Amino acid sequence: MSATTNSDTAPARTVVTRFAPSPTGFLHLGGxxxxxxxxxxxxxxxxxFRLRIEDTDRARSTEPAIRAILNGMRWLGLDWDGDEIYQFARADRHAAVAHQMIEHGHAYRCYMTQAEIDAMRAEAQAAKKPLRIRSPWREHSGRTDGPADQPFVVRLKAPTEGAVTINDQVQGAVTVQNAELDDMVLLRSDGTPTYMLAVVVDDHDMGVTHVIRGDDHLNNAFRQLPIYRAMDAIEGGWPDPVYAHIPLIHGADGAKLSKRHGAVGIEAYRDELGILPEALDNYLLRLGWGHGDDEIIARDDAIRWFDLSGVGKSPSRFDLKKLENLNGHYIRAADDARLAGLVADKLDLAPGDPGRAKLETAMPALKPRAANVNELADGAAFLFAQRPLAVDEAAAPLLAGDAPALLARLHAALDALHNWDTESAEAAVRQVAEDAGVKLGQVAQPLRVALTGRKTSPGIFDVLVLLGRDESLARIADHTPANGA
Known part of the structure; x- marks a missing residue:
């Protein structure tokens, strides 16, 4: 006898999905x-779309991890419906379902000792077979004939014949023989529910219709389905969910994603790498799902286009360079005031600091050159540098030779300007280069170093305007012969 789960060609029920992280660590890319x-x-x-915090592992679940998950989801705009559910708080409900299953013959009390289990494991190892527990207590009533005062666990009475086929919406039809399954524990000897039981009960009670998760959980689906089917036989209304198991994310080298590939918490992409949430959303969307040749996909379009048929079967490869390139697009498209606020926080500018307004003015000149918020902050640092400027070692040679004399000419030409704008500044600088008989770059490069201390910056004429007349002239003067440069 075999059984098959539902297809998803046309959802018959109102769709309910869920994300169910364990708060034992950060929210990572895969999650x-x-x-x-x-x-x-x-x-x-x-x-x-619902959120459930699977905090049944009390030894490893932490409040900081819960906060990191919630904050990470809010930052990414992954807004769930209703309140988040905490699994541990529902332990009594989980246990009640296990006892229903005992009463109706779908589960049993198992009094096997650890020594008996160890012996069974040794026998399986000797036969080079996986351990699949079939307890001698399986055929007992489980209610009246157990040893007095001996601890017990509650085990699922798993089917032993036939097979189950899951029509997974990503993996396709996957079949497992029921003989390959064991009688897994539903309640531990202290009466607490196991993960396998809790997940099924919570998914049912939350009305989850579609379980979309990593393909490392595919085997769990075959172990969890007997619980659904037992409870459906007992009280009805426990239909199988539709399953979609998504391939995991690998590193660019094809190996399982690890810290060396960038497998860090979502907050690190925000705080350490300067990634915008919409860029990370877009990148994650394209890790394993596609819509034609579209690369830049806004959230509204993603909602309109997304379906499980577009999810590939092969593992996706995380590439930090591609993420940074995509982030550069979103930096250029972002609102200047928003970016200025992010950069101000990086530069420790307090709310109300006039430097924040200066940053907003500077954003059109800064963001074309930046791939992330950190580069924006680094590019904006010259605006707040104190005189005399520290000059980068690589830039210092540009202030040698004829540079001081050229800077003196530039100072005089710029000081004579009536209008301090990019057009007037450009005309003055070009005239100095022409009069000196040199190329524009031979004038612009020492000017850049004098104004910013670096070889690279926004356009030099933008820099002059952003710094303003007085500050620009003072910085140039610091490197003219009259000042001992």
Whole structure:
């Protein structure tokens, strides 16, 4: 006998998806992508996207991890519907379902000792077979004939014959023989529920119709389905969910994603790498899903276009360079005031500091050259540098030789300007170069170093305007012969 799960060609129920992270660490790239796919699928079908914190591992679950997950999701705009659910708070409900299953013969109390389990494991190892526990207590009633005062666990009475086929919306039809499954533990000896039981009960109670998660959970689906089917037989209304198991993310070298590939918390992409949330969203969307040749995909378009048929079967490869290139696009498209606020925080400019307004004015000149917020902040640093400017070692040679004399000519020409704007400044600088019989770059480069201390900066005429007449002339004067340069 075999059984098959539902197809997803046309969702028959109102779609409910969920993201269910364990708060034992940060929100990582794979988790964020899973949340994004669940959100987009629900929004595409006019459904609901829920968040459940699976905090049943009390030893490893932490409040800082919960905060990091919630903050990371909010930063990425992964807005869930309703309040988040905390799994541990529902332990009594999980246990109640296990006891229902005992009463109806779908689960049993198992009094096997650790020594018996160890012996069974040794026998399996000797036969070079995986351990699949079939307890001798399986055929007992589990209610009245257990040893007095001996601890027990509650095990699922898993089917032993036939097979189950899941029509996974990403992986296709996957079949497992029921003989390959064991009688997994539902309740531990202390009465607490296991992850496998809690997930199924919570998904049912939350009305989850589609379980979209990493393909490392595919085997779990076959272990969890017997719980659905047992409870459906007991009380009805426990339909199988539609499954979609997404390939994991690998590094650019094809190996499993690790810290050396950039597998850090989402907050690190924001705080350390200066990535914008819309850029990371867009990048995660394209890690394993596509819509033709489209690369730049706004959230509204993603909701309109997203479906599971567009998810590939092969692992995606994370490439930090591609993320940074995509981020550069979003930097250039971002609102200047918003970027100025982000850069001001990087530069520790307090709210109300006039430097914030200066940053906003500077953004059109700064953002074409920046791939992330850190580069924006670095490019803006010259605006707030104190005189005399520290000059980069690589830039210092540009102030030698004829540079001081050229800077003296530039100072005189710029000081004579009636209008301090890019057009007037450019005309003055070009005239100095022509009069000196040199190329524009031979004048512009020492001028850049004098104004910013660096070999690179926004356009030099923009720099003059952003610094203003007095500050520009003072910085140039610091490197003219009259000042001992």
């Amino acid at each position: 964020a992508r899973t949340a994004l796919f669940n959100l987009l699928y629900a929004r595409h079908h006019g459904g609901t």
